[in-house]
Amino acid sequence: MEKVQEERRRRTGRRVLIAALAGSLVLGAAVALWPWERPVSRPVVTPAAGAQALSAVVAGAPAGLPELGTLIGEREAWVRGHPRDARAWAVLGAAYVEQGRRTADAANYPRAEQALRTSLRVAGTRKDVQVAALDGMAALANARRDFPAARAWGEAALKVEPKRWTTYPPLLDAYTGLGDYKAVKRTLDRLLELHSGSAVRARAAAVYRDRGWREDAAAQLSDAAAGASSPAERAAWLERAGELSWERGDPQDALRRFQEAVRIDPDQRAAQAGQGRALAALGRTTEALNAYRVALAKQPCPQYALELGELYESIGLGEAARVEYDAVRERVREVAEAGVDETLLLGRLEADHGDARAAVQLLRAEWRKQPGIEVADALGWALHRAGQDKEALRFATAATDPVHGGGVRSALYAYHRGVIERELEQYGAARRHLQEALRVNPYFSPLHVPSARQALAALGEPPDVPVPTVEESKEPQDEEG
Numbered sequence: 001m002e003k004v005q006e007e008r009r010r011r012t013g014r015r016v017l018i019a020a021l022a023g024s025l026v027l028g029a030a031v032a033l034w035p036w037e038r039p040v041s042r043p044v045v046t047p048a049a050g051a052q053a054l055s056a057v058v059a060g061a062p063a064g065l066p067e068l069g070t071l072i073g074e075r076e077a078w079v080r081g082h083p084r085d086a087r088a089w090a091v092l093g094a095a096y097v098e099q100g101r102r103t104a105d106a107a108n109y110p111r112a113e114q115a116l117r118t119s120l121r122v123a124g125t126r127k128d129v130q131v132a133a134l135d136g137m138a139a140l141a142n143a144r145r146d147f148p149a150a151r152a153w154g155e156a157a158l159k160v161e162p163k164r165w166t167t168y169p170p171l172l173d174a175y176t177g178l179g180d181y182k183a184v185k186r187t188l189d190r191l192l193e194l195h196s197g198s199a200v201r202a203r204a205a206a207v208y209r210d211r212g213w214r215e216d217a218a219a220q221l222s223d224a225a226a227g228a229s230s231p232a233e234r235a236a237w238l239e240r241a242g243e244l245s246w247e248r249g250d251p252q253d254a255l256r257r258f259q260e261a262v263r264i265d266p267d268q269r270a271a272q273a274g275q276g277r278a279l280a281a282l283g284r285t286t287e288a289l290n291a292y293r294v295a296l297a298k299q300p301c302p303q304y305a306l307e308l309g310e311l312y313e314s315i316g317l318g319e320a321a322r323v324e325y326d327a328v329r330e331r332v333r334e335v336a337e338a339g340v341d342e343t344l345l346l347g348r349l350e351a352d353h354g355d356a357r358a359a360v361q362l363l364r365a366e367w368r369k370q371p372g373i374e375v376a377d378a379l380g381w382a383l384h385r386a387g388q389d390k391e392a393l394r395f396a397t398a399a400t401d402p403v404h405g406g407g408v409r410s411a412l413y414a415y416h417r418g419v420i421e422r423e424l425e426q427y428g429a430a431r432r433h434l435q436e437a438l439r440v441n442p443y444f445s446p447l448h449v450p451s452a453r454q455a456l457a458a459l460g461e462p463p464d465v466p467v468p469t470v471e472e473s474k475e476p477q478d479e480e481g
Helices: 002-032 049-058 065-081 088-102 108-122 127-143 147-160 165-177 181-194 199-213 214-225 233-246 251-264 270-279 285-298 302-314 318-336 343-353 357-367 373-385 389-400 411-423 427-440 448-459
Strands: none
Touching: 049 065, 049 088, 088 108, 088 251, 088 343, 088 373, 108 127, 108 199, 127 147, 127 165, 147 165, 165 181, 165 199, 181 199, 181 373, 199 214, 233 343, 251 270, 270 285, 270 302, 285 302, 302 318, 302 343, 302 427, 302 448, 318 343, 343 357, 357 373, 373 411, 389 411, 411 427, 411 448, 427 448
């Protein structure tokens, strides 16, 4: 009897075990298929602030200001105890360059030069460290607008390690500033062979923009923003996309992109100034003035002060405009002490709001040093303002001639050329270029757009030229014919 009872207990236990297992399987399947349940994801590990900035600086990408501050503090502390760490010095120098660019604080540039030269001095035969420091020196020279020096440093880096892709972006900037567009094409082609990240796409967009390929540039920037590895980088590419929208005369789209950039990265002051530009075009003048003031409070860039001054002048606030123009001159003097060359900006200011003859002298020297299309346009306009229109047209043509590099679709450049041609009584060409300026961007300048409209109206419609008759169109024959 006991054996029978024991056997029954065993069978019952097996049935309970089987039922439990089946229940577990059913429950597991139900949980897996339940629509609102999700598997537990692994926590996302966010890199430390200094590491984020380090990744950006090494790749030549924009970095956030808080992260840059952390990286700089870490590297400064490290090199105090390890003064012969060439790699750390190179990173510190590159971080100073980026901080100077983001804040418009030129005091960073002498610090950057000292750090980078220290890296070169203690690097020994380590090629990777040498190239990092040489790349940093090229980026520093570009930030100072010394394009011949940037070319020299970049080409020196290529000789050491020609397949290092990070050397090519600073060289693109240098060749563009020097007006060497064949070298720009060659350098971009090689860069695209070596790498295809977001920073490379953004560089390609800049080249395409200069060639007048706006759609290609916009596509590259869209891809760059989508693939950005940090908020600061994404905001930077959105700001450039906004600039493209602005240049093609779409202030509403430009404003949307600028606002998104500032939302993502509140330190994106170029986008803040861009908002000022777009808001002014949309007739929201008070908001535009405030946007410029906010940008200047955190990034005292002389270009923003010039734009703000012209906005003041366009609404009849001449005294406020003069305050901003004086601020531009003072700022240019300050940054010159740190090795920054703002001759181009100062020449533009003097041509329109100061001494045009002084502007010509400044810009002639700049043209001899670095003859890019920006300088060609500015020098041509300064010559016009100084009453030298025949020579002015030569430079205005260089700035707008796609055969020789001036392929960028700039409303301002077209306006300058049209005004110069009108003074030379080349009325057909003048009408064509003034129309082009207003077609490319009907909001390109709060000061010059009204002048462009007035000049175009004064030229009137093109004269009616009678269509030749069949008899008139026949070629003349000689007497024997």
